[in-house]
Amino acid sequence: MDSWVRFNAQSQAKERVIRAAQYACTLLGYTLQKGGAAAELRKTVSQLEAHMSLSRKLLRLGNSVEALEAAKRAIHLSDSVLRLCLTISHLNRAMYFACDNVLWAGKTGLVSKLDQHKWSQRSFRYYLFALILNLTRDVYELRLLIECEERSRAARSPPSPTLPTDHSLSPSAPDVLAWLRRQLHLLVTVLYSNPPLLLDLLKNSCDVFIPLDRLGIYPTGQGFVGACGLASSVLSLLTMVHPWLKLKP
């Protein structure tokens, strides 16, 4: 119970719980539609989803500042690739939150005659850029860890004598398969021993389908978007409940 109180005290945690509920409503709405449920129930679910979406926009009103502060911190990182990826990702997030605030003002009627579709598309574009940069960072970290693992394996055991010594010949199919199997095994080992990286990779991969669908680049449908949103929210909540699962920096 004490941990719930501490958890609840964080504004971000509340926002994540509401996000999980919102995408659960999206998924529920899709399954109800497929299952041919009553129109009134579907209307209630979609109203609940809209209410949660608007409330989350209210809760996110100050997040541009947080994203800018995070960008300022990311500029001081030593690794240049990480520095680039994270700084630009945070700046894109700050722009996404700014567009989101404008959308909130439009939806509550503070700003009249707002082209909601245009601003919505804008905000999803910034969100997509931020996610692509996060994924780039994940892939970069993964590559570094795989290279490290490869080197440590080569140091532990000398290379097998069954490898072909004549490199001028093009590699045959079994060699390619063996190489693929080895790479896959390396990948699985690295991911298994680095849960924060695995969680972050999964989270970003799930999240990326949402703007891809909304921008019309890769439409997948309400059900898939709902499932992806729910999965990424749950993973994000996991990293909040267990801070050691969060990928740093």
Added chain:
Amino acid sequence: MDAVVKFTSQSQGRDRIFRATQYACALSIYLLRNNSERKNLVAKLKSLETNMSAGRKLFRLGNTVNSIEAAKRTMQLSDRVLCLCLTAANMNRALYFICDNVLWARSVGLIRDIDKERWSLNSSRCYFLSLVMSLTRDVYVVLQLMTQRARDKHFRQKMELQLNESPEVAEAVIPHLDAFLFLLLESLKSHPAVALDTLKNICDLFIPLDRLGLYKSNAGVVGFCGLISSVIGIVTLAQPKLRLKP
């Protein structure tokens, strides 16, 4: 900027800012109600107030547990009066949050067959009782401080000096009242946390008093009192020294 980020990252910090904005809107709507040129602005303020109120109800969904945990903590206090007042206040707040959650479910359409007016009155009653218990605790703390001060020899000398300085004060009843007021003001000045908490609870009290019909004021007074109490809440959260403990 860093302090602002830290403040808003607390769920309570954001909620108090929203509450202050909500009551500022209510006050502005009341002040502009007769102004025909500003009808557009009044409509926008009404929409903003409704949105903030609805959003805050959603964010309060987990607070019942918080209040029950707080009640469990205050049950272990050594001072019996404090223990009683604070536990009763926290339990009433927990009941208020339960009624509030039911009202939220009604407003989004999850529950349909409940009497909204009855539940709304019940939630106001629980809130009123929790405020009364908090005020009782404030009065108890102030009385304790006053008796402590009255026993202090240095303070008594200071008081004698203060009272003898103004000879035009009438005799009989007034010297006692003057001494009492002086003691009260000095105690409050030396413990700003108690003064702020008392002021906050008194301001908050007008809201359920109006809602329950016990002391009908108008929307402007309610808005103003709500705004003052929210601002005091923000100040006590930003400066933990000004927060009354336990």
